[in-house]
Amino acid sequence: MTSSKNDKNTRTTGRPTLNEVARLAGVSPITASRALRGISSVAIELAEKVRVAAADLNYVVNPAARALASAQSHSVVVLVPSLSNLLFIDTLEAIHAVLRPKGFEVLIGNFHYSRDEEENLLRNYMAYQPRGLLLTGFDRSESSRRMIETSNVPCVYMMELDAAEGLNCVGFSQLKAGETAARHLISRGRRRLAYIGAQLDQRTLLRGEGYRRALQEAGLYNPDLEVLTPRPSSVGLGGELFLQLLASHPQVDAIFFGNDDLAQGALLEAARTGIKIPEQIAVLGFNDLPSSEFMVPRLSSIRTPREAIGRRAAEQMLTLMAGNKVANPVQDMGFELMVRESS
Amino acid sequence: MTSSKNDKNTRTTGRPTLNEVARLAGVSPITASRALRGISSVAIELAEKVRVAAADLNYVVNPAARALASAQSHSVVVLVPSLSNLLFIDTLEAIHAVLRPKGFEVLIGNFHYSRDEEENLLRNYMAYQPRGLLLTGFDRSESSRRMIETSNVPCVYMMELDAAEGLNCVGFSQLKAGETAARHLISRGRRRLAYIGAQLDQRTLLRGEGYRRALQEAGLYNPDLEVLTPRPSSVGLGGELFLQLLASHPQVDAIFFGNDDLAQGALLEAARTGIKIPEQIAVLGFNDLPSSEFMVPRLSSIRTPREAIGRRAAEQMLTLMAGNKVANPVQDMGFELMVRESS
DNA sequence: GCACGCCAGGACAGCGCTACCTTAGTGACT
DNA sequence: AGTCACTAAGGTAGCGCTGTCCTGGCGTGC
Numbered sequence: 001m002t003s004s005k006n007d008k009n010t011r012t013t014g015r016p017t018l019n020e021v022a023r024l025a026g027v028s029p030i031t032a033s034r035a036l037r038g039i040s041s042v043a044i045e046l047a048e049k050v051r052v053a054a055a056d057l058n059y060v061v062n063p064a065a066r067a068l069a070s071a072q073s074h075s076v077v078v079l080v081p082s083l084s085n086l087l088f089i090d091t092l093e094a095i096h097a098v099l100r101p102k103g104f105e106v107l108i109g110n111f112h113y114s115r116d117e118e119e120n121l122l123r124n125y126m127a128y129q130p131r132g133l134l135l136t137g138f139d140r141s142e143s144s145r146r147m148i149e150t151s152n153v154p155c156v157y158m159m160e161l162d163a164a165e166g167l168n169c170v171g172f173s174q175l176k177a178g179e180t181a182a183r184h185l186i187s188r189g190r191r192r193l194a195y196i197g198a199q200l201d202q203r204t205l206l207r208g209e210g211y212r213r214a215l216q217e218a219g220l221y222n223p224d225l226e227v228l229t230p231r232p233s234s235v236g237l238g239g240e241l242f243l244q245l246l247a248s249h250p251q252v253d254a255i256f257f258g259n260d261d262l263a264q265g266a267l268l269e270a271a272r273t274g275i276k277i278p279e280q281i282a283v284l285g286f287n288d289l290p291s292s293e294f295m296v297p298r299l300s301s302i303r304t305p306r307e308a309i310g311r312r313a314a315e316q317m318l319t320l321m322a323g324n325k326v327a328n329p330v331q332d333m334g335f336e337l338m339v340r341e342s343s
Numbered sequence: 344m345t346s347s348k349n350d351k352n353t354r355t356t357g358r359p360t361l362n363e364v365a366r367l368a369g370v371s372p373i374t375a376s377r378a379l380r381g382i383s384s385v386a387i388e389l390a391e392k393v394r395v396a397a398a399d400l401n402y403v404v405n406p407a408a409r410a411l412a413s414a415q416s417h418s419v420v421v422l423v424p425s426l427s428n429l430l431f432i433d434t435l436e437a438i439h440a441v442l443r444p445k446g447f448e449v450l451i452g453n454f455h456y457s458r459d460e461e462e463n464l465l466r467n468y469m470a471y472q473p474r475g476l477l478l479t480g481f482d483r484s485e486s487s488r489r490m491i492e493t494s495n496v497p498c499v500y501m502m503e504l505d506a507a508e509g510l511n512c513v514g515f516s517q518l519k520a521g522e523t524a525a526r527h528l529i530s531r532g533r534r535r536l537a538y539i540g541a542q543l544d545q546r547t548l549l550r551g552e553g554y555r556r557a558l559q560e561a562g563l564y565n566p567d568l569e570v571l572t573p574r575p576s577s578v579g580l581g582g583e584l585f586l587q588l589l590a591s592h593p594q595v596d597a598i599f600f601g602n603d604d605l606a607q608g609a610l611l612e613a614a615r616t617g618i619k620i621p622e623q624i625a626v627l628g629f630n631d632l633p634s635s636e637f638m639v640p641r642l643s644s645i646r647t648p649r650e651a652i653g654r655r656a657a658e659q660m661l662t663l664m665a666g667n668k669v670a671n672p673v674q675d676m677g678f679e680l681m682v683r684e685s686s
Numbered sequence: 687g688c689a690c691g692c693c694a695g696g697a698c699a700g701c702g703c704t705a706c707c708t709t710a711g712t713g714a715c716t
Numbered sequence: 717a718g719t720c721a722c723t724a725a726g727g728t729a730g731c732g733c734t735g736t737c738c739t740g741g742c743g744t745g746c
Binding site for chain 3: 027028029030031034041042043046065067068069070071
């Protein structure tokens with residue numbers, strides 16, 4: 001019953017500590033710490049000794065202790081609006097691929113296209129004292145914005161571009177993408193062009209805006225042919241809206257869809273109901289999902305650099321976290337029009 | 344230059360601490376800690392006072408300090424083999440939905456169907472002293488297995504069932520699902536049944552095994568009609584394998600696909616090449632992705648309870664983390680045959 | 687040859703929280 | 717009335733690491 005000093009204290013984790021590594025290497029704990037963090041002021045032989053000792057003991061740092069002592073974590077928070085289509089998965093994977101090898105932990109938050117949910121996630125994750133913030137777009141609540149600003153945590157915005165002073169962003173011009181879509185369809189001789197968008201996030205709206213502008217320029221704009229719904233984008237919804245639009249406006253001869261899944265749904269309903277694509281209606285999608293090129297007919301789409309955006313954003317974040325200024329804070333990763341059979 | 348005691352120490356986070364909350368509430372720090380953790384031994388009025396003080400100061404716990412002091416984190420690690428199809432997204436979302444409100448942080452690892460990668464992720468994430476492990480299936484490297492066992496971290500296995508002693512698992516019988524698929528196609532009068540599977544993960548193999556058994560039972564098994572490839576499942580691959588199988592075995596009259604995306608690809612190629620589905624060939628998919636019911640023809644599939652598995656697994660995990668035994672460690676969540684036009 | 691600056695390495699303290707033990711106060715039972 | 721169990725609250729110490737001094741030894745320049 002008498003608890004002696006040698007009792008195994010249950011509060012410890014049982015794993016080797018930096019102290020033990022240091023003892024084994026014959027150096028002080030702080031030197032071991034510096035050696036393992038790759039701080040250059042440690043002699044090469046000493047650092048090597050420490051590394052060997054750490055390997056021997058199978059030592060892994062305790063991230064909690066490190067975070068507490070240094071008042072900063074090694075985690076980076078990524079907030080995306082959705083995981084239900086593959087768009088953001090590619091981006092997330094790329095971010096992981098860049099940050100994980102550098103020892104950063106990636107915390108993913110899905111805010112389901114909801115400003116409130118984003119704000120909540122932000123508030124929650126701020127507790128972890130993240131080293132960086134990777135956010136999607138610029139559309140968010142005022143308090144989210146304030147939280148980001150006052151936190152002083154470096155932040156990179158993905159998917160959209162914004163020339164605002166001091167913002168780091170990696171994306172492409174959604175507006176130009178919409179324009180490109182319109183010009184392509186017009187160049188195919190189409191004159192009664194529609195736009196079908198769902199979700200109504202900032203980017204969908206911007207694409208619609210670009211599309212509209214190009215149509216207005218060409219004198220072809222007809223507000224009746226703009227179908228927008230806040231419902232989440234899906235194959236089923238695409239088919240539904242497609243049939244709906246055709247029922248009310250049978251003269252439509254081209255449709256730009258704000259998302260490939262919508263366009264795929266339209267192609268499927270067209271096949272089901274015998275509507276000829278592209279003869280009767282040209283169809284253009286957006287994002288170029290992997291399955292789009294296998295549709296019947298093969299879906300034309302605008303390919304977006306999702307993987308590249310994630311990679312570049314993560315690289316910018318590394319620069320920022322190292323305390324450096326990013327040379328080129330606004331990175332336009334472009335997009336590519338993939339012309340296939342449907343247009 | 345003289346640094347007085349009142350200098351803002353840069354090592355602090357600048358955020359309010361539990362001490363300040365306690366002072367404001369007029370209690371000791373430890374009482375504040377207990378109150379905020381909902382430990383019952385704190386008087387209700389005191390707890391309320393603490394809660395008010397915390398809200399006033401906008402206090403959020405420092406997870407690093409908490410993890411360090413208690414030698415355990417609040418994070419749960421989830422390892423999934425893929426994020427590139429929607430399968431695991433539903434499960435992940437459900438897990439999040441259960442664990443986040445309880446204050447747990449969910450760390451997601453994607454091991455891309457690679458045992459080595461899973462082992463690496465496991466090793467890495469173990470450093471965070473996770474409170475729980477949610478893993479996919481039972482197929483993993485010996486060292487992964489050892490790591491899990493020696494870590495003593497509670498673990499729930501998802502997607503498959505296993506009656507092994509002491510394992511907590513939530514899933515459904517992949518074997519029975521394969522059998523159900525075969526019986527359904529046979530009941531449709533088909534006699535030359537093929538199986539097309541990709542990825543060759545344990546679950547795909549088990550489904551194939553169930554399918555094979557049912558065919559053998561019916562005296563219809565033909566090993567030539569089993570197409571297996573380690574390539575990752577995708578719509579494009581499905582179309583490719585479908586055409587390949589038909590070229591070598593034109594007499595096939597039904598195909599069970601190990602995954603809906605494969606089946607979708609087959610339907611699309613069938614449409615492209617004029618093969619009549621289901622007249623010439625009945626097609627059955629697996630997983631019932633949201634888009635499957637909109638295919639032309641509408642794809643029959645086996646609906647898997649992905650969301651329910653995630654939810655239930657997370658609930659089991661909560662029980663385990665609370666230190667309790669799970670009443671029913673093996674949870675069969677079943678599956679549902681969705682008969683549509685393609686079969 | 688001496689003062690100076692510089693650098694590798696170490697001592698020390700503390701990050702914010704919670705486990706453990708102790709104490710004061712309450713009621714129940716003999 | 718006195719003892720005992722029990723509960724609520726606090727004191728103390730320390731989780732494992734790193735920031736901030738500080739020391740001692742070396743090289744450099746006049």
